[in-house]
Amino acid sequence: MDEWGLGPPWVVKEFNTAHALYGASFLTMAVSNAKDQGLAYTNYFEPINEGALTVLQFSVAPTPLGLVLPYFGQLVGGMRLGLEGGSGVDDDVVACAAAFTSTLVSVITNRNSTSGYVQWLHFDGVNISSTATVHLLSATGGWSTGSFFSSSSFSLAVSAQGWVALPLPPFSVASVEVSKV
């Protein structure tokens, strides 16, 4: 899949959280459907000053999409995990997950721009640690022009049965990592 993007790149001047949520949705779809659809590769058109990195005269900074991309990049090399209900829980929340040697990593996206949720996650089939490490991107300023992400990291308790209550603010992307035990 050559040149997926947020364009028309010659028209879009500012890349906000809406673009980032689109990117997160697209990448979730790509991860979830790659095998079934024969999707061999994708590339994003294009990172520099057209969606992922804002390059100015003396500085460079990630856009909201630029903050989202590493969340998916970290899945490389892991074994994809099936999710109950396919790639998406429903219309608002989509997710994908990967198993590594000693960890499980999930990327969960709340595409609802006005409603936050507590999303219950259940890790089934393996024993996991009692805490989950969460990195969260949460929209500030909603989804409109100029909106950006605030980022935070925190830990959540994991129940003995493998349940985690993940807070997902409106328009947010979360990375949840647990250790296998």
Add this chain to the structure above:
Amino acid sequence: MLCAFYASAFPVHGTNLTINAGIPLEEIRSELFGLDLEFTRHDVWDGLSAEMISNRLFAVQPPGTAWPPPHFPSGFPARWNPLPGGAPLVIEGLSSAVSCNLTTLQPNCGLMQLPVGDGFDSGMSMGSAIGVESGRGYTFTAVVRASGTSGSGLVLSVALEPSIFTANLSVPDTGVGGTWSTVSFSFVASSTVSRADILSLIVRGTQGKMEFNATSLLPQNNFLGMRLDVVDSLADLKFQGPLRYPGGCYAPFYRWKDGLLPLLARPTSFTPPNYCLAVAGGVNAYSDGFMQNGPGIDEYMALVSRIGATPAITVPLQFGSEKEITDARDWVEYCNGDSSDPKNVWAALRAARGHPEPYNVKMWYLGNEIAWQLRFPDYPASLNQSGGMTGVEYQRALESLIPALLAVDPSLVLLVVSSDERFNAPWLNSDVTPNISAPALISHMKIPMLVGPPPLLLLPLRKLSSPTLPCSHSSRAHGKCLTQALEKVLMYAFLWMSGV
């Protein structure tokens, strides 16, 4: 910090998410997460490039082109102006061909560059202002040639105002048609200036001729001509898939062998008017009509290595000519050939340039958007053009190109341009198909500007995640089917957001 309390800020989502961690499926491959490097606007040649001087090769727009914009005169190197009162400047050719003759009556001549727009990006803002940061080191370089001076040579006075630097650089007389002289000057900026007033290159002497070939101003902590901060930020994205190079619309005009020359000796790449017509003027609307021939293959491979990406190269292919096929074949050999084999002259050259081990570039795009884009067989010498390749033409080109490439390296992953059914049918049903690794789907879809109330946005986003796309897995063109499905979603999004 455990923050279970935070969870109570929102209502519980109606559906639980179960992750089946006990049954690992397929590996998530790095190829799923790739990036494009394109020459447009601020990227490879501007946003990524550390070069601070616009049109460092003194290129002139070819006659008859629909560009340039009005702020620099036709027939003169774009973004440069002649020194007022100096000896006349002579322009011969389209690139690196500016000269002047000093006399006792006119003992100086030169060029000036004035800031245009917001600076440091030769983008649609037309910015070309030069800026320096306090405490940072920079190096100015010029490639020039002096002759007819009665042996004393000439002096090149370089200044970046206000008071950023001045230097008088001696240029020896190497005779008519003699060797070029590279003169340079380094300085540390004493203050931060985001928009210098003027860059001037003034020749001083009593008599003689000065020819200007190239010039450059770079921060000293660059990465092979690229901005170190941008390179590191690319790495921070952690996308390890294909880093496509040298671009899409730029690819047909890139001559990889020129990229083996020293940076300042690489000739200008000219891009024709109305090419890739996504915006009025095509690529020339943000390129001035030419590119400065930045990262060559060795610099690109160094970039790939530094950011941890996978190399993916687009070969120029518009006509299926013998030259195109030979150049592509040579490029594969340069990248992947065994340098110890005496037949592999390009691999030997790679080794001689300090890279004895093959680069092992596996992903090769066989053209870009060739069904869509105009073709200019003799540009910039001629504006003659024809339409894009037909499917039959592409099939014939592939029948020559693919065996030539696979003869060098049978393990290549070849990515073929696809378009509509009429274009695809000839090559899809030909003998070359078994050698194609994957169609390089060129829907090149860009979601329209994401504006509108949230519900309008969310609807198309939901559709994108549908776990069951209407494509047959056994379909030979399943990739195309996937693209079409997504295109429908995007069109739906566009219509919805447009209120249609």
